[in-house]
Amino acid sequence: MAKFDSTLDHCFSALGDPTRRMVLQRLARGEASVSELAEPHDMALPSFMGHLKKLEDAGLVTSRKLGRTRICKLTPGAFTPAKDWLSEQSAVWEGRLDRLDDYVTNLTKERTNET
Known part of the structure; x- marks a missing residue:
């Protein structure tokens, strides 16, 4: 961990x-x-x-x-570590959601082509 x-x-x-x-x-x-x-x-x-x-x-x-x-x-810059961490987490989740969207889109196309 x-x-x-x-x-x-x-x-x-x-x-x-x-x-x-x-x-x-x-x-x-x-x-x-x-x-x-x-x-x-x-x-x-x-x-x-x-x-x-x-x-x-x-x-x-x-x-x-x-x-x-x-x-x-x-305190100047006090929120920078939290802001940076949140930005990193946002990027991770956006990537995951983009991959899920691609997967669902491809799955839908495959099922449409099978019929």
């Missing part, structure tokens, strides 16, 4: 939660403070910080302190 880069596991695990996906969508528009990111979510701040930690551990988000405020932003 092939070994996969564990960063993909962390990335897809982080993307598996709707709260974290909403945070990423917000950060796609630009940097934001933790309190701004937490505001639309109905949860305690420690719970929300757990979501941010998961995003940081996956390498999708970075944060820095600015005075007493923590500012978060997307």
Whole structure:
């Protein structure tokens, strides 16, 4: 069995939660403070910080302190490994579906010629 880069596991695990996906969508528009990111979510701040930690551990988000405020932003290129993997899988499945289409087309022609 092939070994996969564990960063993909962390990335897809982080993307598996709707709260974290909403945070990423917000950060796609630009940097934001933790309190701004937490505001639309109905949860305690420690719970929300757990979501941010998961995003940081996956390498999708970075944060820095600015005075007493923590500012978060997307990590440039963080989605590249996942995007590359998905592109590879897409190519594999497109090839398989093309071969299946060819097989069905040839099978249909053979059956048409037999009658």
